[in-house]
Amino acid sequence: MQLEAIYHRPKNNFAYAYNEKTLHIQLRVKKNDVEKVRLLYGDPYHWNKDGWIFSYKDMTFSGNDGLFDYWFVEVSPEFRRMRYGFELTNDDESIIYTEKGFFTEAPCDDVAYYFCFPFLHQADIFRAPEWVKDTVWYQIFPERFANGNPSINPKNTLPWGSTEPLRDNFFGGDFEGIIQHIDHLVDLGVTGIYFTPIFKAFSNHKYDTIDYMEIDPQFGDKKTFKRLVDICHQHGIRVMLDAVFNHSGFYFGPFQDVLENQEKSKYKDWFHLREFPVKTTPVPNYDTFAFTEQMPKLNTENEEVKKYLLDVAKYWIEEFDIDGWRLDVANEVDHAFWREFRKTVKSIKPDAYILGEIWHDSMPWLQGDQFDAVMNYPFTQGALDFFAKGKISAEEFKNVITNVLHSYPKNVNEVAFNLLGSHDTPRILTLADGNKDRIKLLLLFQLSFIGTPCIYYGDEIGMTGGQDPGCRKCMIWDQEKQDQELFTFVKHLIQLRKQYPVFCNDGEFRFLEADRNKNYLVYQKQSKDETLLFMLNNSDKEVEIPFVNGIRTALDLWNNCQ
Amino acid sequence: MQLEAIYHRPKNNFAYAYNEKTLHIQLRVKKNDVEKVRLLYGDPYHWNKDGWIFSYKDMTFSGNDGLFDYWFVEVSPEFRRMRYGFELTNDDESIIYTEKGFFTEAPCDDVAYYFCFPFLHQADIFRAPEWVKDTVWYQIFPERFANGNPSINPKNTLPWGSTEPLRDNFFGGDFEGIIQHIDHLVDLGVTGIYFTPIFKAFSNHKYDTIDYMEIDPQFGDKKTFKRLVDICHQHGIRVMLDAVFNHSGFYFGPFQDVLENQEKSKYKDWFHLREFPVKTTPVPNYDTFAFTEQMPKLNTENEEVKKYLLDVAKYWIEEFDIDGWRLDVANEVDHAFWREFRKTVKSIKPDAYILGEIWHDSMPWLQGDQFDAVMNYPFTQGALDFFAKGKISAEEFKNVITNVLHSYPKNVNEVAFNLLGSHDTPRILTLADGNKDRIKLLLLFQLSFIGTPCIYYGDEIGMTGGQDPGCRKCMIWDQEKQDQELFTFVKHLIQLRKQYPVFCNDGEFRFLEADRNKNYLVYQKQSKDETLLFMLNNSDKEVEIPFVNGIRTALDLWNNCQ
Known part of the structure; x- marks a missing residue:
């Protein structure tokens, strides 16, 4: 041995x-x-x-x-x-x-x-909110989902979808637009929305926060946001906001105060300043997100900063009843801060969801004292490589996914945030060179897997787009330009996920066949009473896949026939 | 590969x-x-x-x-x-x-x-108090160290050392006795005392706490304890108390209240009661330490219990200026409680030391958010097996110690609590069948190793005793009956540890020779400027050990000659 x-x-x-x-x-x-x-x-x-x-x-x-x-x-x-x-x-x-x-x-x-x-x-005990494992998420990038109130358009707003998305152009997406299109989400069947940042900021992505206590006026006011949350809740949809606590925007009041008053600023301990005078060029002499001088890193070890950010975390829950926080660049903030964050959030809403953005092995954040889940990029990578890009064999895919599943406790896997794409990555249809069949297999895998799937706005209607800003196109609302067949496909999968607990998180996932040479995959989801069998042909050719385990009769769930 | x-x-x-x-x-x-x-x-x-x-x-x-x-x-x-x-x-x-x-x-x-x-x-960052790594600990079991004030003797106190220690006999050791013998500790050179419990309790070991806010009257009053702490501090000796927070004693007020008032007791959530009526026989229907009905497990997840125990932790620091807490059965208390415990203790005395009693791999408690150190029993086991019992070869010993060192971060190893024996284990001289030479090697290894050594009272003068209660004999104060030569040996080692930082924690420890067949050991401690070489012959025969690494001249630190 x-x-x-x-x-x-x-x-x-x-x-x-x-x-x-x-x-x-x-x-x-x-x-x-x-x-x-x-x-x-x-x-x-x-x-x-x-x-x-x-x-x-x-x-x-x-x-x-x-x-x-x-x-x-x-x-x-x-x-x-x-x-x-x-x-x-x-x-x-x-x-x-x-x-x-x-x-x-x-x-x-x-x-x-x-x-x-x-x-x-x-x-x-690691314990995520009960509702999370049954949730199907939908990610909205608010500037690009729908423009429902042109009267609050930012300066130089372009006609909806009139041109390619750029780093700095605006199309006027807002809360009113989301409210007007809530039926789309209800029809699709999603039960949670993850919004990228909505707080006051100059950029179209809003990751450069100016004020964590204010909504960006291009999206609407607090009253409209409250109405949006209420409407979501009425439709059984939870709301998760994006907390960018690793760094602020350049125009965040305290950082501007530092630039103005330098050593005398009462906010000088709010950041990691290496020397005075603080300067931004040629390279910033303060810690930043990556090397972006526009995003000074917040000193989350400072008591005042902690209090401020925890107040922010509380405010949007207490006043607007949001259901969760997605934490941007969560791995670069100290564990001590996240422990306090969890205590604070759970003390006011015990079933609020805390999702960390971490791209690597995240066990140290998932011990029960910090996050409820992380964005499951290792899953994303494996699924895209196999289904969308055809870069790896069925066996390699099986290895990646088996490794991911065995890297975490089962109660962690059940609420893993399984995304296929986001505002940070090329769209799945683009990665698959437009091959819709492969995308269908990809979505089938995502929606039948352990964890909670997240659909990036527009993927369900076949939108395309490369690396950001390409993946941030305006949502297509012209039904003729939407891929209705794909929409129905995704909707069907979501229905199955809701209808059969074993399709969702009550089934034990296991690979049955994943051969190096054959380009197909067989896996099962098994509960005490039921076994679901999935056979996915990821090749261009027809293949014959024999039933495994001596099964003789089965119900075809997809076509609902014997 | x-x-x-x-x-x-x-x-x-x-x-x-x-x-x-x-x-x-x-x-x-x-x-x-x-x-x-x-x-x-x-x-x-x-x-x-x-x-x-x-x-x-x-x-x-x-x-x-x-x-x-x-x-x-x-x-x-x-x-x-x-x-x-x-x-x-x-x-x-x-x-x-x-x-x-x-x-x-x-x-x-x-x-x-x-x-x-x-x-x-x-x-x-994991950060133990600065002073800890230079500390040489001494463990005192107060009932058996010295009887300095017979007027507070408990009932049926026996003449000092007149008979073997039993589970339930008393010899009247007290604070006054320790004060009277402080010179012994100063002479030996120890810089920290770990006291087993001193709070009100019926037993002679006091692990069955009745009142965490009171000193057991057989040891003295609070004034005397304060004087003891002050005297220790005047002599550069830190004081650590034993916190038995996993369970209380049977006669702890709240548990008595539960027994009396059962379901109506306001303390019913202070324990893990499985059903009512609460009963102790034939088997307790509540959680206990081990299966000891006399030690009901405290519910440290309950807010009132938490507050009570954290108040205890604060009280003895604030009022008596103690320097550390040793936490009994620390692994069976929840991590969440220890995180709050650390915050509370460090908020009032940032350089207080927190030592957990854990016998197994303790990495989950040593991440910086809970303990400063654990009792290093894996070290104990290896050292006793090789030096005292002769059960394992030099190579096996090297393997055990290498494994221990590589199981923890360096900053954790530097403050590991390296004990050779305690009130829970047979004395080292007894384990070595009275072979003092082996005990000297054992002490040499302990006192030249990475971490902080702890000497169990009396081991320095050659006391004997088997498994407890045998190891809890009265300290011998008759100088003729003390092994003075051993005392001088230990004192010399402690002096070297203090005199040469490389002898203590500033040296990198490394085994140079540890052969399966030869019963000797060569290791070094190395700093930037100095190298200490240790050659230990653990056999009954004379052996010739050549200098390694081509060393030609060296200073014999022990005899202080070339």
């Missing part, structure tokens, strides 16, 4: 509380190296005269990511505490794996050898 | 902020499998027309634990943020290891492949 490949360390995806009674334990071993794994576990204080008393429980193979096999088991220790190890068996040998290394027999003279889950506390 | 053995995951011992400018990066690979490792790193936003711009830095081999080699490097990214990967080379190949797997060439079209340390924030 390849001992060096065997890995486990508690209090992350390898060992966590799934709910108030249940622990999940995961083990990683070399691919195809182990035939049987049993969890060896017991209460740390349960002894008799022969030593520590423990039991065994079979673990289940849960996937392989090309390099490793993963094994899984669920246990409910009676007194909510557990010491444990693993018994691994293959044709050659049987070994015991513990925190203190490998043994040929399970030691029982001491529990100190074993891994420990000391106590399962409610307070430490 | 054995790809499955290669491991790295950020934000723990593998990647952490050592201070406000410095990141430490560690990589694990199969033993003897890799010849050279370079860190490949850059600012995530530093690009030119050819792609992402990155640099290389050589990593250093830092040890092997029998199964794995560890490589280490320190970097100070200019803008405090970093994406990175590893280039691993051996005779056969050179590969790139990233968060997204292995590559033959370093990809530079995207940073998303790479591991990420998003931003180095002050607020997230």
